Amino acid sequence: MDRETAEPSVRSMPGEKAEQWVNYHHEHAAPSTYVYEFVWDITEDAAGPFCTDVDGNVLMDFTSHVAAAPFGYNNPKIMDRLEEFDLVDPSKIAGQDFYASGGGSPEDPETPTSTQLLDRLTDLTEHYDLDTVFLSNTGAEAVENAIKICYANRGHRAFTFDGAFHGRTLGALSLNRSKTAHRKGYPEIGGVVSAPYCSCEGECTCGWKTNGPAGNVVADKLHPKRGVVDPEEVAYLIMEPQQGEGGYRVPNEDFIADIVDIQQTYDIPVISDEIQAGLGRTGELWGVDHTDLDPDVITSAKGLRVGATVANEELFPSETGRLSSTWGAGDIVAAAQGVATIDAITSDGVLDNVTARGRQAKDVLHDADPDFVEDVRGRGLMLAVEFDTKERREAVVHACLERGLLVLGCGHKTLRLLPPLDVTEREIDLALDIFLDAIDDPEVRHVGASKVDGESAV
Ligand SMILES: Cc1ncc(COP(=O)(O)O)c(C=O)c1O
CATH class of the missing domain: 3.90.1150.10 (Aspartate Aminotransferase, domain 1)
Incomplete structure (x- = not known):
């Protein structure tokens, strides 16, 4: 064609x-x-x-498989790489840190595998000082592991935003605020507080800005004297850099400045859920690159063909067995496709x-x-x-x-x-x-x- x-x-x-x-x-x-x-x-x-x-x-x-096929059908840059590839058995590597796969040297492999996917992802998030990745299979798992590493570090409370969508596993859906159907009747993680996602153009009318002690919904709740949430108990704040399922809403600049302020004042990790907005979809590699926010964790999936939770090594629990997945990193073809897709996105x-x-x-x-x-x-x-x-x-x-x-x-x-x-x-x-x-x-x-x-x- x-x-x-x-x-x-x-x-x-x-x-x-x-x-x-x-x-x-x-x-x-x-x-x-x-x-x-x-x-x-x-x-x-x-x-x-x-x-x-x-x-x-x-x-x-014009759906690109809900952003999961970033180049649509049969992109030559991806197809050429895949043609080099003969299937093997097992094509899924059990437990990504039990075994690694390769051919040639890791710096210059014959076929890129999950090892090279780790390299690509840390190269692309170096400007946020994120150097460690946990690979899973889907977006929801990427989110699930992002919140797990944050809970492992501190607190049992969290902030999410009205209109948010983060996936459909029980942990991820506890953070959703886009449709009632997602959460109806399912048990949820407690301690998740929601706030307006301000996409107001010009003056804020959505309720994010307040006349309260700190001037916005989240900062008011965390306020040392008049707040109701102890910042030490907050494990993370999760947001989409442009909302997806919730209606493609673009965050207001002042709202992002408030989030940066909260992150810095209370040292609360911010997770940028890049599963829909990331990997070039918005014209920058990550949706958050359009803003002044430096995320502590990035979640990615879809075009990556696997799920990825990317953060600084310090945020990951070091005890073995805290994170694991038999088929994490997808299969060998998925990992190679993920690498080829990243290379295509980052090409001239x-x-x-x-x-x-x-x-x-x-x-x-x-x-x-x-x-x-x-x-x-x-x-x-x-x-x-x-x-x-x-x-x-x-x-x-x-x-x-x-x-x-x-x-x-x-x-x-x-x-x-x-x-x-x-x-x-x-x-x-x-x-x-x-x-x-x-x-x-x-x-x-x-x-x-x-x-x-x-x-x-x-
Ligand atoms: C922002 C965001 N987070 C998480 C997910 C969940 O990803 P998955 O369907 O791969 O579990 C999606 C899926 O559309 C998404 O758009």
């Missing part, structure tokens, strides 16, 4: 075969976050944002492209000023369009699908656009033409008023 000429072409979406696949698949799949009937045909051509589904429809994928021009293409998309959307759109926001290629109602957002997602563009919801009435990091100018124009046409669809125009401000589809 030639990215320079490819275009979406849809006969019927979903087609007959996709419906057949979906029905068959769902006979045994537990209900989770079913979104729509897209069935990628892995035997057909796919490149960058373009892929072919089982009915022969050519689609543009990719981050600049993310910034330029993100700006292009926003300019097109602002100039078109489409009906029903309340806000266009986000950094780099972590873009969101907020609609007037959830129903309208759902109708737009559907109308895009019918025209061959895959997009996803987030928040309550917001839609996210996650093109591949090497998306081209032509591809952005092509996708946004479809998007604007979808907003003009009679089905979208005739959507009634929202009755309930309900859950997002994803």
Whole structure:
């Protein structure tokens, strides 16, 4: 498939075969976050944002597998590295610090493995003085281990933010504040206090700033004389540098300055959850690189193909057996893919492209000023369009699908656009033409008023 000429072409979406696949698949799949009937045909051509589904429809994928495939489909820089690779058995290395795998020397291996993934991650977080990594399999595990190392160090309390999403294991979901469905009925870790995530433009109206003794919700609670939380008991504060699931909200600069102040005054470790915003998605390597905050822990996953908890050695418990995972670091292919993906992201021009293409998309959307759109926001290629109602957002997602563009919801009435990091100018124009046409669809125009401000589809 030639990215320079490819275009979406849809006969019927979903087609007959996709419906057949979906029905068959769902006979045994537990209900989770079913979104729509897209069935990628892995035997057909796919490149960058373009892929072919089982009915022969050519689609543009502006979801990048929920940011887990940062370059979309079949990126040559990643594929070439993988072709060098012959599968071995066992392909998963049990207990990442029981055994290591390699060939050649560790500085110049024949095939990069989890050892080189550790190197890459510490190189990329050196500016925060983070030099140690625990590898796991998923984002939730990366978060789970981040909070474990902080709890091991100090305190049993923690701060999280309204709208936060950190994963679905019991520890991680105790920190979620985006949707009721995530936590409903499940036991939670105690001592987690939430505060507003201030994404106000200009003056703060979200409730983060207060008239209290220290001027914001968290600092007031920690205040030595009038506070209600002993700072010594606080193990960590966890935040997304741009909220994901919660609606792609970008933090206000003053809010970040307050967090830095709290971190420095009370020596409370800050975890930056980079699972969605990290690895170049926002135009910087880490979402937190846009800010003045120096995180104590970074969590990463998705495009990395495994989960990673990165911190300074001092924060990790030294006693053996405190952290471990049989299949931590994924399998050998995943680790090699993670290394190849990092190398592709850090190769010349990719981050600049993310910034330029993100700006292009926003300019097109602002100039078109489409009906029903309340806000266009986000950094780099972590873009969101907020609609007037959830129903309208759902109708737009559907109308895009019918025209061959895959997009996803987030928040309550917001839609996210996650093109591949090497998306081209032509591809952005092509996708946004479809998007604007979808907003003009009679089905979208005739959507009634929202009755309930309900859950997002994803
Ligand atoms: C910010 C953030 N943290 C954690 C997670 C959980 O990652 P995983 O689904 O790999 O467990 C996600 C997933 O979307 C996320 O966006």
